[in-house]
């Protein structure tokens with residue numbers, strides 16, 4: 111892990127790292143990656159991947175049940191007016 | 203299409219909104235055109251601590267679409283998180299499918315051409331951004347979390363025209379199955395197109411660009427045409443194509459590079475930890491398959507091969523399932539099912555009924571003239587009980603009042619006169635009262651016969667059989683010589 115890779119990951123995750131953090135994090139992340147590499151050495155052939163919760167997906171019936179307390183959601187917004195959430199202009 | 207020694211390679215990614223009552227992972231109403239931010243909840247606005255619960259109907263709709271497109275339905279499929287930051291995506295990730303989509307390996311037939319479909323996967327839509335004022339964008343989360351199906355074709359489409367044909371056929375199939383309205387203008391169908399050029403005969407694909415922002419089939423066609431010319435020019439001048447996303451500008455008729463930061467896609471997909479894998483039992487797949495109606499291509503073939511209709515008529519009758527169902531219902535009720543009568547029925551539906559509905563700007567409605575009434579009308583015309591001209595008058599009354607043709611005929615006494623003696627009598631009257639015209643006819647001016655026929659029709663209020671009148675007049679005047 112070098113600084114360039116860290117900067118790219120930080121950019122994708124919208125994280126603002128200080129210069130100090132940029133220096134410290136590569137080492138820490140490298141440790142984690144090495145641990146993952148160790149895990150990869152395990153022989154898992156014949157073991158089905160269980161990435162998610164066990165069991166099948168629970169399905170809901172397609173019946174409307176509105177939340178109703180919209181103010182609870184809009185009230186949290188930094189800027190809300192005329193029915194819309196307002197954000198800094200997005201240029202397409 | 204190929205010009206300048208290049209072949210065009212097009213692949214389409216189509217998103218359609220699934221017809222459901224509620225959203226994909228919450229029970230907010232799935233509704234287009236509502237007041238902004240009125241169908242939102244903690245789940246679809248990404249509040250902390252919430253869990254998604256998948257909509258069974260949306261999954262059924264996706265499987266139905268897959269089956270109608272000849273896909274294999276995966277008995278197990280997996281939801282995945284696709285991560286990016288944008289104000290229309292409150293969770294900062296979209297739940298989609300990546301490695302194992304619900305449907306794979308289907309196709310669409312365009313005549314004899316087979317366009318393969320790589321995959322179809324379920325996902326949730328993002329919100330709607332409105333760029334109204336100068337320094338702010340407005341966000342409406344009503345659309346956030348509504349169920350979408352993305353259908354990806356193989357890069358096998360070889361011209362802009364074929365791309366439009368593919369879209370029309372896809373739209374028709376999905377509408378027949380009640381999966382989506384597929385209205386591009388309302389955004390319930392969206393299409394992105396990948397296009398590249400390669401040297402004719404070459405197996406290797408060229409560098410592609412992705413086109414976005416086309417809001418109609420025509421726009422897809424025009425955008426592709428423009429982009430192909432642009433790429434030809436670049437390559438022709440020895441340049442290279444940059445892999446990028448380009449936005450279609452409808453007003454200018456050009457595409458331009460989208461140089462936003464979002465261009466650097468790195469979605470870091472991983473399996474959605476909040477949703478176990480989706481298992482669809484074989485029995486369920488079978489019952490969904492059984493719910494698929496006869497599809498447009500099969501109906502067109504049936505109309506042409508079995509019924510003897512023209513390709514054009516078959517196309518018009520199958521443009522919407524409702525029209526085709528109407529035709530089938532009326533056809534079943536025809537007393538005389540000769541191909542001549544069936545063609546008459548097809549004509550009355552495509553020319554008169556659709557013509558009138560289109561002129562009124564309304565979509566197809568079968569309630570204005572019911573299938574049995576339509577079959578009855580065509581039956582009278584086929585049997586010669588009424589003439590085609592009378593049929594049109596009767597049709598008009600049926601259309602406006604919803605009555606049966608039999609009722610109109612009885613009430614107005616409109617039956618065609620086919621009684622020889624009755625026609626003879628009227629023809630004699632007309633001949634007696636128009637000596638000048640008769641003289642001209644006798645001098646060899648055959649054209650004036652029409653005037654005499656017209657007078658007979660007038661006297662019988664259009665009810666006389668015109669062919670019989672014609673023959674009778676000739677016969678009578680012939681005798682007078």
Ligand SMILES: [Zn+2]
Pocket residue numbers: 225228229230241242243244245246247347
């Ligand atoms: Zn919701």
